[in-house]
Amino acid sequence: MIIGATLMSGILAAGISLMMPNIYRAEILIAPASDADSGKSAASSALSQFGGLASLAGISIGNSSSVEENLAVLNSRTFLWKFIQDNELMPILYVDEWDSVRKGWKNTNSREQPSLWDAFRLLTKDGVLGVDRGKKDDLITVSVEWGNPEVASKLANTLIVQLNEYLRQRAVQSSQRNLQYLNEALGKTQVQEVRQSLFELISKEQKKAMLASADGEFAFKVLDASSTPDQKVKPKRALIVLLASLLGCFIAVLLAVISDGVRSVNRKACEPYG
Template identity: 30%
Template sequence: MDNQVKEAPALPAYHTIPMAFLAAPAVEKEFDLLAFWHILSRWKWFILFVTALVTSGAVYKAKTDVPIYRAEVLVTPVTDKGGGEVVGNLSGLASMAGLNLGSGKGSGSNLAILESRAFLERFIRDEKILEIIVPKRPEQDRSGSNHDNDKNSKEMWDAVLIFDGILSVSTERKDGVISIVIEWQDRHQAALWANLLVKKLNDHLRNLAIQEAEKSIEFLNNELAKTQLTQLQQVLVNLLESQLQKIMMSKVRPDFAFNIVDPAVAPPEGVIVRPKRKQMVAIGLGAGLGLGIVLSIVFNMFLSRKK
């Protein structure tokens, strides 16, 4: 029997990959970095020029922008403990007489009045600060236009918009303290206006409460003169006493709706909230450097294709 030699099964062929191909990405990456470094070296003075130009613009803007100061007054809503009990005891009697005795508006409604256009316009007129907020241009003083009323209306409209922009009210504190902030270019005016706003708001709400009570008294007196029922007369007398007490309490309380916890004071000179000069210069430096590099790459590509 002949010895037969069995051939070993053929192994699958493996293709060898050239080492140069494996090293291609690394070489390409190294080439890109070298090319980028070459561009930076070639255009370094241009990059420095653009960086200096943009940074100079940022420095100029940071120095010329009007500094804005921040004045803050902290207040808390007034809680009428005794008045609330009186109103609660007489509410049933008032309903019998057809009169609604509310316990007063909440702090949210009162703050809405503070930020209303009507209140801000009255504040600007009373304090005579229209020309401070919206200064007149020289050509407006020289022109003898027949539309003075229209101009005044437009100026007041703009003044209210500006004042509403510098005024902010925050009620986010958990302790119930309300922050009223004025941000303005004059630090003394900012503090003065913040404190005056609270005073004017208290006065306005006090007058509204007194007017409401006086109307109620007039109504109750008319009803008292018409009725002949002794029981209803006693109800009306009690309601009259409550309204008179409401007027008395409104007049004797200086802080009618809001107590001032911490009045606004003028911040020290130079302690501003805007502009943030260091941040502006840093952003200008980074933007100038980035712009210079991008322009250098674009110019270099353009010149390379042109060749």
């Protein structure tokens, strides 16, 4: 019984594992873009001279957003929805439910068709998109796991390019709002010292906007772009078969011990009656 259960468990696990699709992981190595490389630190340093006035105006003149904030944007619903729509990823993410001939979903019921919410959960909660930040350095590994290795690699590379563009545009829009406010404030004051400070703030804010507009790798620079993976990461079929065989063996041994114990009790109970 024990040998049979072990063999059957291993064979069953092997059959199931062979039915599971191969999953490939594409990785891209990035690092936070250095302020010194882009010249943003110089502008921020100059702007800090007018911190009091800027804070009264509600204008942020510090350094660019923190790495944690930028990584949070990577996993945010707003960015990922835009990423999915811009790259038309719904038919790719749900290829089994997409009719490529008819260019529509196989299920005509709109309530049962995949939504952007489903795609967002697939990327962030089902292990498709991963972010691993090194503990001893600023290096960050962004990974995409998918059944098609070429698609996984393309998604990983495109993700970082569009994240930089998204953050860059947001920084430019912030500078434009600041400039609008500063120009309005300039037209309302006649105090020479305040006007001079506003002129300086406007000049520096314009430089920030120009730097952001010209900076392709605005938030993260790519150290090692993703290439098409040549080996799967899942499923680990040998491990699945081994664990299933061990589990089957353990259950069979447990049942054998229980069965032997029951027979022993029954024999002892029948002894007084010969």
